[in-house]
Amino acid sequence: MQFPLLLNPHETACELIDLNRKVLKGIENLSRIREQDIQAGASPKEEIYREDNLVLYHFTPMVDQPFRVPILIVYALVNRPYMVDLQEDRSLVRNLLKLGMDVYLIDWGYPGRADRWLTLDDYINGYINNCVDAVRERHGGDPINILSICQGGTLSLCYTALHPDKVKNLITMVTPVDFHVKEGFANLWAGCDAGPKGMNFDALVDAFGNIPGEFMNLGFLMMKPFQLGLGKYLEMIDILDNEEKLRNFLRMEEWIFDSPDQAGEAYRQFMKDFYQGNKLIKGEVKIGGKPVDLSKVRVPVLNVYAEEDHLVPPPSSIALQRYIGSTDYTLRSFPVGHIGMYVSGKVQRDLPPTIAQWLKERG
Amino acid sequence: MHWTEQTETMVKALSETQKQMWKNWCDLMPGVPSPTSVYSNVANQISEEAAEGFKAWTAESGQVVKDVAERLLTTQSEMLRFLELSLRAWKAIAPQIESGEDWETILRNFTENLREQLLQFPQETQKAFQDIDELWRLYREQWKGLVQPWAESLRRAPWHAGQASTGNGSALIEFTNLYWDAYERTFGRMLESPSLGYTRELNEDLLKGFDAWLVYRRASFEYQVTLCETWVQAFEEFMRQRVALAQKGETVPGVRKLLFLWIEVVEHVFAEVFRSEEYIRIQGNLVNTATAYRLCEREIVDAFLKTSHLASRSELDEAYRRIYELGKDMKELKKSLQAIKGELSTPISHEAAGGKPPDLPKDTA
Numbered sequence: 001m002q003f004p005l006l007l008n009p010h011e012t013a014c015e016l017i018d019l020n021r022k023v024l025k026g027i028e029n030l031s032r033i034r035e036q037d038i039q040a041g042a043s044p045k046e047e048i049y050r051e052d053n054l055v056l057y058h059f060t061p062m063v064d065q066p067f068r069v070p071i072l073i074v075y076a077l078v079n080r081p082y083m084v085d086l087q088e089d090r091s092l093v094r095n096l097l098k099l100g101m102d103v104y105l106i107d108w109g110y111p112g113r114a115d116r117w118l119t120l121d122d123y124i125n126g127y128i129n130n131c132v133d134a135v136r137e138r139h140g141g142d143p144i145n146i147l148s149i150c151q152g153g154t155l156s157l158c159y160t161a162l163h164p165d166k167v168k169n170l171i172t173m174v175t176p177v178d179f180h181v182k183e184g185f186a187n188l189w190a191g192c193d194a195g196p197k198g199m200n201f202d203a204l205v206d207a208f209g210n211i212p213g214e215f216m217n218l219g220f221l222m223m224k225p226f227q228l229g230l231g232k233y234l235e236m237i238d239i240l241d242n243e244e245k246l247r248n249f250l251r252m253e254e255w256i257f258d259s260p261d262q263a264g265e266a267y268r269q270f271m272k273d274f275y276q277g278n279k280l281i282k283g284e285v286k287i288g289g290k291p292v293d294l295s296k297v298r299v300p301v302l303n304v305y306a307e308e309d310h311l312v313p314p315p316s317s318i319a320l321q322r323y324i325g326s327t328d329y330t331l332r333s334f335p336v337g338h339i340g341m342y343v344s345g346k347v348q349r350d351l352p353p354t355i356a357q358w359l360k361e362r363g
Numbered sequence: 364m365h366w367t368e369q370t371e372t373m374v375k376a377l378s379e380t381q382k383q384m385w386k387n388w389c390d391l392m393p394g395v396p397s398p399t400s401v402y403s404n405v406a407n408q409i410s411e412e413a414a415e416g417f418k419a420w421t422a423e424s425g426q427v428v429k430d431v432a433e434r435l436l437t438t439q440s441e442m443l444r445f446l447e448l449s450l451r452a453w454k455a456i457a458p459q460i461e462s463g464e465d466w467e468t469i470l471r472n473f474t475e476n477l478r479e480q481l482l483q484f485p486q487e488t489q490k491a492f493q494d495i496d497e498l499w500r501l502y503r504e505q506w507k508g509l510v511q512p513w514a515e516s517l518r519r520a521p522w523h524a525g526q527a528s529t530g531n532g533s534a535l536i537e538f539t540n541l542y543w544d545a546y547e548r549t550f551g552r553m554l555e556s557p558s559l560g561y562t563r564e565l566n567e568d569l570l571k572g573f574d575a576w577l578v579y580r581r582a583s584f585e586y587q588v589t590l591c592e593t594w595v596q597a598f599e600e601f602m603r604q605r606v607a608l609a610q611k612g613e614t615v616p617g618v619r620k621l622l623f624l625w626i627e628v629v630e631h632v633f634a635e636v637f638r639s640e641e642y643i644r645i646q647g648n649l650v651n652t653a654t655a656y657r658l659c660e661r662e663i664v665d666a667f668l669k670t671s672h673l674a675s676r677s678e679l680d681e682a683y684r685r686i687y688e689l690g691k692d693m694k695e696l697k698k699s700l701q702a703i704k705g706e707l708s709t710p711i712s713h714e715a716a717g718g719k720p721p722d723l724p725k726d727t728a
Contacts, residue, residue: 011617012617012618015617015618015619016618019618019619027432030428030431030432031428031432033425033428034425035425035426035427035428038425038427052690113679113683114683114686114687115687116680116683116684116687117683117684117687117688118687122691126694182638185637185638188637188638188643189637189643189646189647191643191647198643198647199647199650199651200647200650200651200654203651203654203655203658204650204654206658207654207655207657207658207661208654208657209676209680222637223637224630225630225633226626226629226630226633227626227630230622230626231623231626233431234619234622234623234626236431237619249431250427250428250431253427253430253431254427257427257430
C-alpha cells in the first residue's frame with residue numbers, strides 16, 4: 001500500500017515552495033491595493049430622501065424612458081446593501097437599469113446607540129412606508145414594485161400585508177418565511193428547537209443595547225468555520241497574481257465584515273417573534289399593534305431562492321406560497337448559495353431579465 | 364517503500380521545505396530578522412516574524428487589505444501545521460500497521476492521546492473550580508487584564524478559526540474565549556483604585572458578579588470541551604477515510620488538495636454536531652451565562668460611574684429612550700401637520716365633501 005497522504009516528498013516540497021512564492025508575490029500585489037481601489041458602488045445615484053440614519057437613493061436610469069413602475073430595493077438590516085451594486089460586472093442594480101428599470105434603494109445606515117429603541121414598527125410602518133411614499137410621490141402616487149432581499153423580504157412581506165394598496169408587485173429574494181425549518185443553523189441556534197434552553201434574546205438586548213455587528217458576524221462564520229476561516233484563503237492563493245480578481249475578492253471581504261450593529265428592540269422582536277415563535281406564518285406577529293396577516297398579501301409575488309443557501313434554507317423561502325393570498329405566484333431558483341445570489345455569473349446573467357420580464361408582464 | 368520509511372522521508376522533506384520557505388521570507392522582507400534558532404517550530408516563526416513584516420509592508424493599505432494579508436499568512440502556516448500533525452499521526456501508527464496490527468485501534472489510541480492534549484487546558488480550568496481562593500484570584504486577574512475591545516477581538520475570529528482547523532488546541536479555546544473578550548473592559552483599575560474603596564454595595568455587586576462569572580466559566584468549559592472533542596472526532600474520521608482510500612490504492616496529489624479534503628471532512632463532522640440538541644443547549648448556555656455576567660458587570664460599572672460623577676449606561680439608555688419617543692412624536696406631528704396643510708390647500712370644503720374639519724393637534728391648533 002502507498003503512503004496515503006502524499007505521493008512524493010519531492011513533489012510535496014515543490015508544491016509548498018511554489019505556494020510560498022505565490023503567497024509572497026501575492027502579498028506584494030496586495031500591499032499595492034488602496035482602499036479607494038476596492039470601493040463598492042458601480043452605478044451613479046442621487047439621494048432623494050433622508051430620515052435619521054436612513055438614506056433613500058435613486059439610481060440614474062440608463063434608458064431614455066424607463067419602465068413606468070419603479071422598483072424599490074429593500075435590503076436586510078444585517079450587512080450593507082451595496083452588495084446589490086458591488087462593481088460594474090457584479091451589479092444587480094446595473095443589470096436592472098440596463099433592462100430599462102427605474103431603481104431605488106434604501107440604505108439603512110449604521111444604527112448607533114441612540115437607535116437602540118427602534119422597533120420593527122419603526123422600520124416597517126416608519127422607514128419603509130416613508131420611502132415607499134417618497135418614491136410614489138415621484139411617480140404620480142401609484143403603487144410601486146418592491147424587490148426585497150433576505151431579512152428585507154420578511155420586512156417587506158409584513159409591509160405589503162399592512163399596506164397592500166401601496167405595492168403593485170412584490171419580489172422576495174432568499175427570504176426566510178418559515179423560521180422553524182431545521183436545515184438552517186440560524187433557525188436551530190436561535191432556538192426553534194431549544195425552547196427555554198435556547199438563547200435568551202431579552203437578556204442579550206438588555207445586556208448589549210444594540211447587538212454588535214461583530215457578534216452577528218461571528219455567528220455567520222461559525223456556520224462554516226473551516227471553509228470561511230481557512231478554505232477561502234487557500235482558494236485565494238490562485239488569484240493572487242491577478243489584480244482584478246484580487247480586488248473583487250477584497251470587495252467581497254469588505255462587504256462580509258462590514259456588519260452594522262442591530263437596533264436592540266427591533267432585533268429583540270425579530271429574534272423572538274420570527275425565529276423563536278415562528279409567528280409570521282401563524283399570523284401572530286404584531287407590528288405597531290396591528291396583526292400581520294400574510295393572506296392579505298394578494299399582489300403578484302415572485303419568490304426567488306438559492307438552492308444551496310446555508311443561511312436561509314430553501315424550504316424556509318418556499319413555504320411562502322402556503323401563507324399568502326396571492327393567486328399570481330411565481331417561484332424561481334438558482335443553483336447557488338446565499339452570497340452567490342449577488343455575485344454568481346449565472347445569476348447576474350439570468351436573474352435581472354427574469355425580474356424585468358416578470359414585472360413587465362404585470363404592467 | 365514501507366510506510367515508516369515513507370513517513371521518515373516526508374518528515375525530512377517537510378523540514379527542508381520549511382527552511383526554504385523561511386529563507387524566502389527573509390530574502391523578500393528586509394525587516395524580518397534572520398532565523399537563528401533551530402527549525403523545530405518553523406511554522407510559528409514564519410507566522411510571528413512575518414506578521415511583523417506585514418505591518419511595515421501594508422502600512423499604507425486599508426484595513427481590509429491588512430486583514431486579508433494576515434489571514435493569508437495564517438493559512439500558509441496552518442497548512443504546514445496540519446501537515447506536521449498528519450505526519451506525526453502517521454509516524455506513530457505506520458510501524459504498527461506494518462506489523463499487521465489493527466489500524467483502527469491504533470488510530471483510536473493516537474486520537475485519544477490527541478484528545479488528552481487538546482483538553483489539557485479545560486481540565487486545568489476544571490481543577491481550579493475546586494479552589495475558591497484561586498478562583499477569586501482568577502476573577503480579579505480577569506478584570507485587571509481586560510483590555511481587548513470588542514472589535515479587535517472579534518475581528519480576529521477568522522484567524523482563530525484557521526488555527527482551530529489544523530489542530531491547534533489552544534486556538535480552539537481562544538476561539539471560544541473571543542466571546543469572553545467581548546465583555547472585557549478595563550475595570551482592573553477600578554478594583555485597584557484606593558480612592559474608591561470597597562463599599563458594601565460594590566462588594567455585593569462584585570460577589571454577585573463573581574457568581575455569574577463562575578457560572579459563565581463552567582459554561583465556557585463545557586463549550587470548549589465540546590469543540591475539542593468534535594475536532595478530535597473529525598481528525599479521526601479524516602484519517603480513517605484516508606487509510607480506507609489508501610488501501611484501495613487511492614492517494615492525494617498534494618498538500619493543498621489534502622487540506623481541502625480535511626476541510627470537507629471537518630466541516631461535515633462539525634455541522635453534524637452543530638445540529639445536535641446537545642450542542643444547541645451548550646451554545647445557548649454559553650451565550651446566556653455570558654450575557655448574565657455582562658448584566659452583573661454593568662451594575663458594577665454603573666456604580667463606578669456614579670461615584671465618578673459620570674452618566675451611567677442605564678441613565679444614557681433612559682435618555683436615549685426619551686429622545687427616541689420625542690422623535691417619534693415629532694414625526695407623527697409633522698405628518699399630521701402635512702396632512703392638514705394638504706387638506707386646507709384643496710379647494711373643496713370639508714362640509715361639501717361631507718366630512719368634518721380635521722382635528723388639529725393641541726400643539727398646532
